[in-house]
Amino acid sequence: MKHCIHLFVFIFFLQGCTSQPKKINGVSYVASGDxxxxxxxxxxxxxxANYAAVMPFAFIRDLINPTLSFNTDRxxxxxxxxxxxxYIEMFQKNNIGIMxxxxxxxxxxxxxxxxxxxSEEDWKTLEQSYREFILLYAELAEETNVxxxxxxxxxEQFIAQRPTFWEQLILEVKQVFKGKLTYAANWDEYKRVPFWQQLDFIGVDGYFPVSNLRTPTVEDAQKGWQGWKSEMMTFSEQQKRPILFTEYGYRSVDYSGKEPWKSDRKMEGLNLEAQNNLYSAFFTEIYPEPWFAGGFIWKWFIDDAAVGGPExxxxxxxxxxVEHTIQQHFEKEAHR
Incomplete structure (x- = not known):
């Protein structure tokens, strides 16, 4: 059964089958010190949830520095x-899949x-450093049956400037990892990514703007999804690949549907209703689409009792x- 948990997604999708496979109902599991x-x-x-995204990190000093630091005691x-x-082994003991x-x-x-x-020299240094980072974790992914x-x-700029490197990197990853592959494109980047045909999912960080209102209703946000939904459906059909939201989510703050990617701490207008309505609209409008494979909520912290809350x-x-709204939706998906 290794790596086969979602093989039927691709068979059904590519053959145009009307039966809908189960969605990936995932969370982005934030790393901790423990x-x-x-x-x-x-x-x-x-x-x-039936999936968790586990996220190793590499660090870099600035936008023009070519050397990554990763897998260190710091x-x-x-x-x-x-x-x-x-983290992977703990989730697997609980029958939760991993990205x-x-x-x-x-x-x-x-x-x-x-x-x-x-400079060309710096590009080559960055490519080698990034290759080592990715292959280290691709090997671990294979070892742990991710x-x-x-x-x-x-x-985006790394891909736009060095497309040949990415094509070669994908081939190298496939030599060590036999599961499914994706790339997490920003919501306004995904149509320009040149290598979807080498991957299994079109990965999108789904922070699409859907409402300019302080507190959008569910209906307002549903209307805001219509153009984006049509665009994604067309692109998915063209590429013959399902779309996976490698991240998605909304803050519990005023105007959270206007620029959903913002994490600016100056935005202080607490708004639990806006967050809940935006999730509800997303579940209603996007989740049922046959081209949509599911996604990963941004974000879920390891110490549940110490985070979030009504303030x-x-x-x-x-x-x-909104946690209850998500829980209900995931339960419905699990029994569909």
Whole structure:
């Protein structure tokens, strides 16, 4: 059964079968300084999630620095190989599937899509450093029977400037990892990614703007999805690949549907209703689509009791009204 848990997704999709396979109901599991516990994984099970994204990190000094630092003792336990493996094994004991999603963090949180070298020498250094990072975790993904491996996250300039490198990297990954592959494109990037035919899922970080209102109703947000939904359906049909939201989510803050990607702490207008309505509209409009494979909520913290709550304005749904909405939807999907 190795790597076969979602093989039927692709068979059905490519053959145009009208039967709908089960969706990937996932959470993005944020790395911690400690091993994860059964109690913490149980919170994910209680949400009725069937997948978790586990995210090792590499760090880089700035947008023009070519050298990544990764798998070091200076990182949190869950960000390096040892911790990633422990997280994976804990989830697997609970019959929860895994997407491994290596990511880059640029100092001060600068957008990875702007990462761009200024010389050929630096490009080659970056390519070698990134290759070592990705292959380290592709090998671990194979060793631990991970279902999905994501080759990168929001790296638009790196891909646009060095497409040949990415084509070769995918071939190298396929030599060591035999499961399904994706790439996490930003919501406004995915149509420009040149290598979807080499992958299994069209990965999209689904922060599409759907409403300019302070507190959109479910109906407002549903209307806001119509153009994006049509665009994704057409692209999925053209590529003959299902779309997987490698990330998606909304903050519990005013205007959270306007620019959903923003994590600006200056946005302080607590709005639990907006978050709940936006999730409800997404589940209603996008989830039933046959081209939509599911996705991973951004984001779920390991220490459930200490995060989120009714005064929290950030992305996590934990201990907020929207958590129950997600739980109900995932339960319905599990029994569909």
């Amino acid at each position: 091993p994860t516990t059964q109690e913490q994984v149980q919170q994910v099970k209680n949400l009725n 990182q949190w336990y869950g960000e390096r190989r040892e911790g990633v493996q422990q 491994m999603k290596p990511q880059i963090w640029i100092r001060h949180g600068e957008f990875t899509g702007y990462l761009k070298m200024t 279902e999905i491996f994501c080759i990168g996250t929001e790296l 929290n304005t950030m992305f996590t749904p934990q201990n907020k009204p």
